[in-house]
Amino acid sequence: xxxxxxxxxxxxxxxxxxxxxxxxxxxxxxxxxxxxxxxxxxxxxxxxxxxxxxxxxxxxxxxxxxxxxxxxxxxxxxxxxxxxxxxxxxxxxxxxxxxxxxxxxxxxxxxxxxxxxxxxxxxxxxxxxxxxxxxxxxxxxxxxxxxxxxxxxxxxxxxxxxxxxxxxxxxxxxxxxxxxxxxxxxxxxxxxxxxxxxxxxxxxxxxxxxxxxxxxx
Amino acid sequence: xxxxxxxxxxxxxxxxxxxxxxxxxxxxxxxxxxxxxxxxxxxxxxxxxxxxxxxxxxxxxxxxxxxxxxxxxxxxxxxxxxxxxxxxxxxxxxxxxxxxxxxxxxxxxxxxxxxxxxxxxxxxxxxxxxxxxxxxxxxxxxxxxxxxxxxxxxxxxxxxxxxxxxxxxxxxxxxxxxxxxxxxxxxxxxxxxxxxxxxxxxxxxxxxxxxxxxxxx
Numbered sequence: 001x002x003x004x005x006x007x008x009x010x011x012x013x014x015x016x017x018x019x020x021x022x023x024x025x026x027x028x029x030x031x032x033x034x035x036x037x038x039x040x041x042x043x044x045x046x047x048x049x050x051x052x053x054x055x056x057x058x059x060x061x062x063x064x065x066x067x068x069x070x071x072x073x074x075x076x077x078x079x080x081x082x083x084x085x086x087x088x089x090x091x092x093x094x095x096x097x098x099x100x101x102x103x104x105x106x107x108x109x110x111x112x113x114x115x116x117x118x119x120x121x122x123x124x125x126x127x128x129x130x131x132x133x134x135x136x137x138x139x140x141x142x143x144x145x146x147x148x149x150x151x152x153x154x155x156x157x158x159x160x161x162x163x164x165x166x167x168x169x170x171x172x173x174x175x176x177x178x179x180x181x182x183x184x185x186x187x188x189x190x191x192x193x194x195x196x197x198x199x200x201x202x203x204x205x206x207x208x209x210x211x212x213x214x215x216x217x
Numbered sequence: 218x219x220x221x222x223x224x225x226x227x228x229x230x231x232x233x234x235x236x237x238x239x240x241x242x243x244x245x246x247x248x249x250x251x252x253x254x255x256x257x258x259x260x261x262x263x264x265x266x267x268x269x270x271x272x273x274x275x276x277x278x279x280x281x282x283x284x285x286x287x288x289x290x291x292x293x294x295x296x297x298x299x300x301x302x303x304x305x306x307x308x309x310x311x312x313x314x315x316x317x318x319x320x321x322x323x324x325x326x327x328x329x330x331x332x333x334x335x336x337x338x339x340x341x342x343x344x345x346x347x348x349x350x351x352x353x354x355x356x357x358x359x360x361x362x363x364x365x366x367x368x369x370x371x372x373x374x375x376x377x378x379x380x381x382x383x384x385x386x387x388x389x390x391x392x393x394x395x396x397x398x399x400x401x402x403x404x405x406x407x408x409x410x411x412x413x414x415x416x417x418x419x420x421x422x423x424x425x426x427x428x429x430x431x432x433x434x
Contacts, residue, residue: 011228011236012285019228019286023240023416030417050284051291067267068229069236071409074268192288199240200247 002034002217004210005085007077007116009040009095011065013192014048018093021133021191022069024203025091028210034217037085040066041113042076045099062099077115082122086217089210092134092191103138108165112142129185129216131209135159137188141168150181154190175201178209187212219251219434221427222302224294224333226257226312228282230409231265235310238350238408239286241420242308245427251434254302257283258330259293262316279316294332299339303434306427309351309408320355325382329359346402346433348426352376354405358385367398371407392418395426404429 006025010016029036044059066074082088090096097104101112112120120143123130132140137151145166152173153159160170171179175197178189189209191202223242227233246253261276283291299305307313314321318329329337337360340347349357354368362383369390370376377387388396392414395406406426408419 013288019236020240020243023237024244026237026416027241027420028417030415031420035415049281050289051281053289064266064268071230072267072270198247198252199243200245203244203248 002086002214003084004029004034004036004087004089004213005039005080006036006089006091007039007100007119008066008069008091009093009099010045010060010062011068012050013093014050014053015045015060016062016065016093016095017069017091018134018192019069020199020202021091021093021206024206025089025133025210028207031207032211032214034214038066038070038074039077039080040074041099041115043099062095077119080119082119082126082128085128087128087213088119088123088130089213090132090136090139092136094135096134096136097138100136101139101142103135103142107162110142112139117143127185129187129213131187131213133189133206133209134191134193138163140186140188141166144168144184144186147184149184149186150179151186151188152179152190154193156193176204178205178212180212185216219303219431220301221246221251221253221304221306221430222256222297223253223306223308224256224317224336225283225286225308226310226316227262227277227279228285229267230310231267231270232262232277233279233282233310233312234286234308235351235409236286237416237419238308238310238423241423242306242350242427245424249428249431251431255283255287255291256294256297257291258316258332260316279312294336297336299336299343299345302345304345304430305336305340305347306430307349307353307356309353311352313351313353314355317353318356318359320352320359324379327359329356334360344402346404346430348404348430350406350423350426351408351410355380357403357405358383361385361401361403364401366401366403367396368403368405369396369407371410373410393421395422395429397429402433
């Protein structure tokens with residue numbers, strides 16, 4: 001049975017993982033006959049109230065919050081070795097651009113979290129495919145911009161042109177579709193980059209991307 | 218377009234809503250051509266660390282945490298009127314047995330939260346169907362035990378016999394299936410009452426239950 005490592009970044013799209021994207025990923029992995037393990041960075045980050053969209057001044061632990069999605073079964077990213085898996089997946093949410101890299105703050109001059117960087121390089125160097133959802137393709141641009149990686153974050157021209165400064169190529173893409181870079185083995189889908197999309201549309205796009213990921217694995 | 222009211226109870230199965238069950242419900246509503254609004258009780262409840270399964274001694278607000286799943290679009294249960302909707306759905310998680318009723322503490326002698334009780338009665342009295350997932354069928358037993366409502370929570374004999382003390386009838390049911398009480402218009406599916414089930418199995422059971430709910434609506 002193929003195994004997918006899934007890296008999350010909390011629980012809630014404003015300060016962590018976008019929940020529908022994460023659950024769509026986990027459902028699709030099982031529907032395609034594969035299994036998964038969930039990983040997250042073990043760090044404290046600022047909390048956002050999801051009713052008001054305002055910071056609370058409190059902090060939450062990313063791994064602890066991720067455990068709400070993963071029903072307790074989550075490991076720190078340090079424990080993730082590419083040799084144990086066939087593919088890697090990054091659901092989105094602001095957490096992906098805040099805690100897995102700092103694209104939200106620094107744009108195209110941002111850096112990837114050191115452990116996430118190590119993991120992405122391990123999968124890529126061993127020819128294993130990676131899927132990135134919503135804003136998580138920013139991690140792919142920061143990692144593989146110098147290889148001209150082809151990605152999508154939907155049709156937001158501001159974000160797309162910032163991503164292209166890394167050397168990445170951006171393709172517009174509908175919420176139900178995904179973009180494949182065959183040479184780099186990178187699959188991306190825009191999901192809630194379309195903020196008014198419905199959960200079943202998110203599921204359709206993510207489901208297609210994960211099916212492709214597993215075919216490529 | 219048919220409209221479903223979805224009542225959640227937080228974000229995370231130990232102190233709120235089971236996240237995969239909630240997202241499966243929202244995906245299935247859209248896949249069946251319907252739309253939804255999310256509601257939750259506006260109250261403070263004890264927080265549980267989902268890595269350790271231990272109480273933290275802190276509190277969280279149920280509506281604020283529900284907003285993580287609903288991307289900010291959540292109303293207090295007080296604002297929910299059955300006349301605005303065609304059907305009602307309760308995803309599970311311990312939150313359903315802790316914050317929507319007190320079955321977790323008092324079993325068959327428990328009471329339903331006053332506003333949830335009002336809403337359930339409004340839907341039932343106007344002949345509109347209700348779906349309840351995982352442990353949320355306990356709310357159906359407390360509300361309609363005196364009508365001998367037929368429900369499932371899977372195959373846990375202890376919980377089933379406690380529920381039957383209300384007058385409810387329990388039928389064993391696999392995770393991918395659901396039970397229909399046609400007379401009472403109540404649909405139940407066990408979901409994570411099978412603790413080792415996989416997200417795609419949860420989705421299959423919930424998806425079937427929601428399809429039935431919308432056909433009945």
